Amino acid sequence: MKLDSSGLQVLSREECFALLAAAPIGRIVFTDRALPAVQPVNFHLDGQTIVIRTVTGSKLAAATRHAVVAFEADEFDTELRTGWSVTAVGKAREVTDPAEIDRLAALPLTTWAPGRRDHFIVVAAEQLSGRRIPAERSTPAGAGVRA
Amino acid sequence: MKLDSSGLQVLSREECFALLAAAPIGRIVFTDRALPAVQPVNFHLDGQTIVIRTVTGSKLAAATRHAVVAFEADEFDTELRTGWSVTAVGKAREVTDPAEIDRLAALPLTTWAPGRRDHFIVVAAEQLSGRRIPAERSTPAGAGVRA
Numbered sequence: 585m586k587l588d589s590s591g592l593q594v595l596s597r598e599e600c601f602a603l604l605a606a607a608p609i610g611r612i613v614f615t616d617r618a619l620p621a622v623q624p625v626n627f628h629l630d631g632q633t634i635v636i637r638t639v640t641g642s643k644l645a646a647a648t649r650h651a652v653v654a655f656e657a658d659e660f661d662t663e664l665r666t667g668w669s670v671t672a673v674g675k676a677r678e679v680t681d682p683a684e685i686d687r688l689a690a691l692p693l694t695t696w697a698p699g700r701r702d703h704f705i706v707v708a709a710e711q712l713s714g715r716r717i718p719a720e721r722s723t724p725a726g727a728g729v730r731a
Numbered sequence: 732m733k734l735d736s737s738g739l740q741v742l743s744r745e746e747c748f749a750l751l752a753a754a755p756i757g758r759i760v761f762t763d764r765a766l767p768a769v770q771p772v773n774f775h776l777d778g779q780t781i782v783i784r785t786v787t788g789s790k791l792a793a794a795t796r797h798a799v800v801a802f803e804a805d806e807f808d809t810e811l812r813t814g815w816s817v818t819a820v821g822k823a824r825e826v827t828d829p830a831e832i833d834r835l836a837a838l839p840l841t842t843w844a845p846g847r848r849d850h851f852i853v854v855a856a857e858q859l860s861g862r863r864i865p866a867e868r869s870t871p872a873g874a875g876v877r878a
Contacts, residue, residue: 590844609807611805624807639737698737699737
């Protein structure tokens with residue numbers, strides 16, 4: 585098990601993709617009028633590409649056009665105080681080709697938010713990193729608390 | 732119930748703070764070497780300020796110094812396809828005053844990640860926004876799927 589400098593387990597590229605493939609929700613991180621912005625979205629992992637569907641003309645669509653964005657998914661267990669997080673960084677691209685839209689529309693990507701979401705944004709996972717809080721730790725659970 | 736243009740329920744400032752106060756984990760969103768970055772962290776809401784503890788010399792501490800950051804917390808129910816998200820935007824400040832460090836160290840802020848985390852970053856929630864996916868919807872659950 586490889587650990588980073590802060591004691592978190594470093595996930596392999598394969599583990600990162602496997603976790604992303606099973607997650608129903610992630611967060612797209614971008615810049616909106618020079619300020620950092622973040623928005624949870626349903627997504628589908630299509631090979632190594634993150635597919636998001638949104639409403640036409642959304643703030644998200646405008647802000648991510650041709651921008652490099654981060655995309656994060658995670659899952660934490662409050663009782664066990666463990667969990668994982670995967671972040672992909674890559675260029676966002678709005679899909680305009682009708683044939684590609686038809687293909688993406690057939691993916692098993694359901695959005696929980698209401699409204700018709702026929703606009704697709706794809707993010708290529710160019711950089712990928714993942715961490716897991718080790719479940720078995722050499723330090724007791726409360727060790728993070730300053731004595 | 733106030734809805735935004737995409738049909739999500741707009742949460743009041745009071746609701747946002749109440750949800751943040753009960754959440755054990757959030758995500759700090761910042762810029763790291765000109766790229767968007769995001770990192771999950773344990774936090775404590777101290778009045779209207781988000782308190783994060785990290786390791787001295789961390790990438791997070793360096794990248795957020797005097798920077799405007801976003802901080803997001805959320806909770807989703809996969810079965811009910813509902814959930815909420817709250818985002819605060821404000822300036823991050825590293826705490827260097829020993830008296831303030833002592834006060835923050837006494838807060839009920841436990842970190843799940845291993846290692847000694849004695850460095851504090853605080854984010855004033857200058858801008859606050861929250862959304863909830865309405866539990867009862869006028870559209871059926873699958874309506875987001877393109878026909």
